[in-house]
Amino acid sequence: MPGISSRFRGFLPVVVDVETGGFNPQTDALLEVAACILHMDDFERIKIGEKVTFNVTPFPGANIEPSSLEVTGIDLDCPNRNALPEREMLQQLSQPIRRELKRTECQRAILVGHNAWFDLSFINAALERTGYKRSPFHPFSSFDTATLGGLAFGQTVLSRAVQAAGIDWNESQAHSALYDAEKTAALFCAIVNRWKILTGF
Numbered sequence: 001m002p003g004i005s006s007r008f009r010g011f012l013p014v015v016v017d018v019e020t021g022g023f024n025p026q027t028d029a030l031l032e033v034a035a036c037i038l039h040m041d042d043f044e045r046i047k048i049g050e051k052v053t054f055n056v057t058p059f060p061g062a063n064i065e066p067s068s069l070e071v072t073g074i075d076l077d078c079p080n081r082n083a084l085p086e087r088e089m090l091q092q093l094s095q096p097i098r099r100e101l102k103r104t105e106c107q108r109a110i111l112v113g114h115n116a117w118f119d120l121s122f123i124n125a126a127l128e129r130t131g132y133k134r135s136p137f138h139p140f141s142s143f144d145t146a147t148l149g150g151l152a153f154g155q156t157v158l159s160r161a162v163q164a165a166g167i168d169w170n171e172s173q174a175h176s177a178l179y180d181a182e183k184t185a186a187l188f189c190a191i192v193n194r195w196k197i198l199t200g201f
Contacts, residue, residue, distance in 0.1 A: 004040040005106040012106035013038045013046070013143060014097055014136075015188060016113050017181035018122045019072045021064030025125035028065070029058035030086060031074050033123075034177035035093060036185040037100050038112075045193045048185045050096050053178040055083040059129055072175045087130035090123075097136040109136040114149075114158045114184045116142035145187050152191045158183065165190045 004012060015036040022028030032055055039049035058064060064076070075081070084092065097109050113119035120142050127135050149161030158180065162169045167186050173179045195201060 004038070004046065004104050007040065007044070007046075008106075008110065010107040011110040011138070011141075012097070012101055012104055012108070013112045013188070014109045015048075015181050015185035016111050016119045016123065017177045017184060018119045019068075019074060019175065019177045020122055021058065021062060021068050023118075024063070025121040027063045028068075029062035030056050030122050030126055031058065031064075031072070031076075032056060032177035033089060033093060034181040035097070036181050037097060038185065038189065044196065046189050048182065048189065050100070051178065051182070052093060052096060053181075054089045054092065055081045056089050057083040057085050059086055059126075086126045087132055090126060090130060090132045090135070094134060094136050098134075101136060108138050110138050110141055110143060112143040112145065112184065112188050114145045114180070114187075116144040116146075143188065145184050145191075148191050149187060152194070158187070162187050 015038065017034050018030060019032035020028050020030055034053040036051050037049045038046050040046050101109060111120050123137065124139060145161065146156045150156045153161050153164035155161040155164045159169050159171065159174065162183050165187055167183065167190065169183065
């Protein structure tokens with residue numbers, strides 16, 4: 001039976017969401033990262049597997065816009081934040097993805113995100129800053145649920161696309177990296193699995 005590597009041309013889809021101190025990956029802090037690794041079941045449906053989430057220490061000199069903290073609700077001074085330096089975060093993020101790449105015989109992970117260019121640009125900037133060379137992600141290819149949501153449901157905003165797909169949405173939990181990653185993953189799975197039903201692919 002074909003596995004997930006056959007479905008996505010050797011790629012393992014990993015849903016990623018980042019929360020940041022602004023919109024510029026070169027100057028603005030990376031504050032939270034969450035990832036959901038996707039699995040394929042015996043009926044060739046994809047679903048959410050292992051999940052990881054990290055609070056990240058702003059790199060030296062990083063810009064953090066107060067308006068960004070207002071949106072995310074991140075308290076940088078919280079004693080329970082247990083933030084990791086970027087390089088350590090990248091190492092810990094990569095470990096479960098590499099295990100799944102080996103298990104599924106996929107060649108590389110591909111980042112799935114809502115407006116995926118944004119998440120990938122911050123991951124790539126952290127990789128460049130830290131000199132971390134063992135990223136499991138393709139450096140520029142991605143799957144974008146904003147585009148897929150527009151195609152499948154006529155909605156490009158995450159909350160609206162998720163609800164159009166029949167998935168619960170809690171606005172009070174939004175803008176947490178893990179919550180947004182979970183909902184983005186659920187949306188991606190819903191679209192891919194419905195496409196299989198409709199087309200038999």
